[in-house]
Each structure stands twice: as structure tokens, then as C-alpha cells.
Amino acid sequence: MRLLVTALTAASLSAQAPPSVLPETATKISEHVWAIMGNPNIGIVVGTRATLVVDTGLGPRNGATIAKVAATLSKNQKLFLTTTHFHPEHAAGEGGFPPNTVLIRPAVQQKEMDLHGMEMVELFSRSPERKELLNGVQFRAPDLTFDTEAKLDLGGGVIARLLWLGGAHTKGDEVVLVEPDATLISGDVVQNKVVPNIYGDGGTPASWLAVLDKIAALPVSHVLPDHSAPGDGSLVAQERAFIDDVRIRALALKKQGGSAEDAGKQLSAEFKTKYAGWPSMNLAAFVRSVYAE
Numbered sequence: 589m590r591l592l593v594t595a596l597t598a599a600s601l602s603a604q605a606p607p608s609v610l611p612e613t614a615t616k617i618s619e620h621v622w623a624i625m626g627n628p629n630i631g632i633v634v635g636t637r638a639t640l641v642v643d644t645g646l647g648p649r650n651g652a653t654i655a656k657v658a659a660t661l662s663k664n665q666k667l668f669l670t671t672t673h674f675h676p677e678h679a680a681g682e683g684g685f686p687p688n689t690v691l692i693r694p695a696v697q698q699k700e701m702d703l704h705g706m707e708m709v710e711l712f713s714r715s716p717e718r719k720e721l722l723n724g725v726q727f728r729a730p731d732l733t734f735d736t737e738a739k740l741d742l743g744g745g746v747i748a749r750l751l752w753l754g755g756a757h758t759k760g761d762e763v764v765l766v767e768p769d770a771t772l773i774s775g776d777v778v779q780n781k782v783v784p785n786i787y788g789d790g791g792t793p794a795s796w797l798a799v800l801d802k803i804a805a806l807p808v809s810h811v812l813p814d815h816s817a818p819g820d821g822s823l824v825a826q827e828r829a830f831i832d833d834v835r836i837r838a839l840a841l842k843k844q845g846g847s848a849e850d851a852g853k854q855l856s857a858e859f860k861t862k863y864a865g866w867p868s869m870n871l872a873a874f875v876r877s878v879y880a881e
């Protein structure tokens with residue numbers, strides 16, 4: 589019965605694009621970490637002195653919803669905001685947060701946003717629902733940037749480690765490790781049964797694997813991905829094994845002289861059987877990324 593329900597939910601989710609308006613409810617992930625489950629999932633880390641929000645939702649209206657939920661979860665006044673990458677559903681809601689919010693992100697991500705941020709807003713605005721949510725969006729400069737790691741002491745023993753480990757879905761992907769919870773807010777870098785996707789000139793399959801090797805060395809018991817269900821630390825190894833598997837097969841087909849397009853079709857069919865529990869399996873784009881490596 590449980591399997592049937594899961595299958596139906598997956599089918600109904602893939603049948604329609606998920607709505608971009610976030611709910612005003614939060615789910616507990618671990619002792620100090622909450623999530624607004626939506627498109628995308630938003631992380632809220634609560635210490636005694638400060639709260640950290642990870643990702644903004646699409647446009648200021650969603651940002652304001654998140655700020656409201658964060659205020660109900662925290663007793664403190666200080667609010668930090670960071671973004672897992674520069675794409676609009678993760679970064680374009682910043683304008684909805686209170687003006688004294690401290691915005692912090694990796695320098696690599698900021699550079700990518702300066703280059704491609706508004707271009708992505710225009711691309712997303714082709715959908716009427718998203719256009720309304722993104723109306724008038726502007727990006728402000730961050731208050732703080734960092735190269736590879738920023739440690740935020742949120743008080744009460746709660747530490748958020750903001751990490752840039754290399755390119756994966758984009759060049760500037762950030763993951764956040766919350767201590768002492770051992771909770772990883774993983775952005776698009778570690779997902780739960782979602783085919784990985786490299787956007788534009790982001791990372792490569794090989795650099796994504798290198799990022800996952802660094803994450804594998806961290807103490808991770810809970811994972812909150814941004815476009816799929818939360819899970820335990822085994823999601824990190826699952827992601828790595830999947831990317832490795834696709835990459836090895838695609839490189840073998842490339843060596844035999846086949847086209848990326850044919851390899852994409854062949855491997856999509858092959859992996860649909862091999863990874864039967866995954867809601868969808870279109871490997872065309874990721875196989876192209878392997879060929880281009």
C-alpha cells in the first residue's frame with residue numbers, strides 16, 4: 589500500500605510543474621533545522637542568537653513568506669540569508685526579507701550571479717506565474733562573501749558551515765553543514781532520486797564527483813535537498829554512485845564512437861530499469877555533459 593501511494597505521488601508530481609508559491613508551514617528536519625517544503629525546499633537554521641535561512645524562494649513574495657516563518661521559529665533578532673546557487677528560485681526572493689538581513693554567499697557564486705543572474709530571471713519570466721512573482725526583481729550586493737568556507741556561530745552551540753567545494757550544478761554551488769545536528773542542506777548537489785543537471789557552463793560530471801568526495805568526508809546524518817524529499821546521510825553515497833554509473837557508461841559509449849544523442853537515449857532506457865524507484869529518468873542532458881567533459 590505504501591509503495592502504491594509513493595508511486596501515485598511521484599506520478600502526480602511529474603505530471604505538472606510544481607507551483608512556485610511557498611506554504612507558510614515548516615517541517616522539522618533535525619534539532620535546530622527546519623524546512624519549508626516547496627519549490628524549492630527552504631532551510632531554516634535556528635540558534636539562540638541568530639537564524640540562518642538557506643535560499644529565498646522565487647521572488648520577494650516568497651522571500652517575505654520565509655521571513656515570516658523564520659520569525660515564528662526563532663526568538664532572536666539577527667537574520668542571516670544565504671543561497672545554494674544563483675538561480676531565481678533560490679536567490680531572487682531576497683527583496684522580501686527585512687532590510688537588516690545579512691546576505692552572505694560564496695564569491696564564485698556572486699560572480700556567476702553578476703554575469704547571469706538577470707538573464708535567468710528573464711528566462712524564468714517566460715512562464716506567466718513566474719513572471720508575476722519575479723516582477724521588478726533586482727539583486728543587491730551581498731554583505732559578505734567568502735572563498736571556500738564561512739562559519740556562522742548562531743548561538744547555543746549551533747554552527748552553520750557555509751561551504752563552496754567546487755562546481756557541480758553551477759559553478760557557485762554552496763552546501764551548508766549544520767553542527768551539532770550533522771544536517772547537510774545540500775542544494776542541487778545532493779538530491780534524492782533526481783537526475784543531476786549541469787546548467788550552462790557550470791561544473792562538469794568529474795568536478796561534481798570531486799565535490800561529493802569532499803562532502804563524503806563530512807559528518808552527515810540528515811540531508812535536506814532543495815528539489816526532493818529529505819533523507820539520511822546515505823543520500824550522499826547514492827548521488828555519487830549514480831553520477832559515477834552514468835559517467836562510466838557514457839564514456840564507454842563515447843569511446844565506441846556513438847553520438848551523445850544516441851547514448852542519451854540508450855542510457856535513459858537502461859537506467860530506467862536499473863534505477864526503477866526513480867520518478868523520472870531522462871539522461872539526455874547529463875550524458876551531453878559527460879561527452880563535453
Ligand SMILES: [Zn+2]
Binds near residue numbers: 673675776787
Ligand atoms: Zn538550479
Ligand SMILES: [Zn+2]
Binds near residue numbers: 675776814815
Ligand atoms: Zn535548483
